[in-house]
Amino acid sequence: KAGVTQTPRYLIKTRGQQVTLSCSPISGHRSVSWYQQTPGQGLQFLFEYFSETQRNKGNFPGRFSGRQFSNSRSEMNVSTLELGDSALYLCASSLEPGQGAGELFFGEGSRLTVL
Amino acid sequence: EDKVVQSPLSLVVHEGDTVTLNCSYEVTNFRSLLWYKQEKKAPTFLFMLTSSGIEKKSGRLSSILDKKELFSILNITATQTGDSAVYLCAVEFRTDSWGKLQFGAGTQVVVTP
Numbered sequence: 001k002a003g004v005t006q007t008p009r010y011l012i013k014t015r016g017q018q019v020t021l022s023c024s025p026i027s028g029h030r031s032v033s034w035y036q037q038t039p040g041q042g043l044q045f046l047f048e049y050f051s052e053t054q055r056n057k058g059n060f061p062g063r064f065s066g067r068q069f070s071n072s073r074s075e076m077n078v079s080t081l082e083l084g085d086s087a088l089y090l091c092a093s094s095l096e097p098g099q100g101a102g103e104l105f106f107g108e109g110s111r112l113t114v115l
Numbered sequence: 116e117d118k119v120v121q122s123p124l125s126l127v128v129h130e131g132d133t134v135t136l137n138c139s140y141e142v143t144n145f146r147s148l149l150w151y152k153q154e155k156k157a158p159t160f161l162f163m164l165t166s167s168g169i170e171k172k173s174g175r176l177s178s179i180l181d182k183k184e185l186f187s188i189l190n191i192t193a194t195q196t197g198d199s200a201v202y203l204c205a206v207e208f209r210t211d212s213w214g215k216l217q218f219g220a221g222t223q224v225v226v227t228p
Contacts, residue, residue: 004157033214042221043158043203048214055213088156094214102207103149103163104216108156 002027004107006091012113018079021110025072025093032074033104034066037088046089049074078112086114117142121204121219129227132194136222138204139186146209148180148187149216154200161189161202194226 005024013019025032033056034046045058049068066076072093078085088111092104118141128134140148147165151158162171164180164187171178175194180187191198201223205216 031214043205043216043218045215045217050213056211056215058215090157092214103160104214105160106151106157 004091004093004105006089006107006110008110009108010111010113012115013081014115015081015083017081018077019081019112020075020077021089021091021112023074023076023091023093023107025074025091026105029093029095029105030072031094032068032072033092033094034074034076035090035092035106036060037090037109038086043090046076081114083114086112088112117206117217119204119206119217119219121202121222123222124220125223125225127225127227128194130194130196132226134191134194134198134224136189136191136202136204136224137186138189138219140204140206141185142206142208142217144209144212145182145206146212147207149205149207150178150187150189151203151205152200153203153221158203191224194224196226196228199224199226 007022031050033048035043037043047066048056052068063079068074088109090109091107120139122137149163150161162178167182175192178189201221203221204219
């Protein structure tokens with residue numbers, strides 16, 4: 001069974017640009033969550049999608065957005081990039097359809113560098 | 116404010132040693148505590164703990180939760196170089212928790228030959 005797949009794995013952008021990251025969950029998983037990981041803040045929750053609906057959102061500015069498609073694939077977008085957005089962006093999928101995060105299966109992440 | 120605090124932040128041990136990692140938490144609406152291992156990129160799931168005092172084991176790894184004192188420990192016995200990784204503790208909430216885990220900063224474990 002294929003794991004969580006994230007693309008691209010690495011990317012470099014400049015301040016002010018925007019970026020779109022993609023995540024394909026494990027087959028059969030309908031919940032997709034996104035996390036930002038930085039050395040200073042650790043892993044922080046961005047948002048979660050289930051059945052194309054955002055059910056939960058972390059404390060990030062509106063420049064961070066996401067969506068989920070009918071096949072459960074998800075994308076996140078960051079607009080007007082800032083230097084502080086440089087991070088590893090991790091996607092996780094879950095079998096748990098109801099309340100709670102449960103066990104999350106993480107992808108290898110997309111490493112974003114903002115210059 | 117909800118907090119998840121791990122200690123130590125890092126440690127170096129020799130192969131064969133036993134390691135004990137700590138995770139304390141102060142959160143409202145606690146549901147469960149999870150441990151993950153992060154070697155290079157993707158954190159991989161180790162344990163989920165929901166009940167106090169019940170030890171979970173997987174090979175040389177074991178973990179236990181104390182809901183009265185609000186902490187968990189992760190033990191690794193007979194360490195091997197392959198155990199070198201960052202170990203992350205995370206808390207799941209009872210409400211508003213879809214997809215959301217609050218992570219600690221992690222403990223970097225280095226096992227030397």
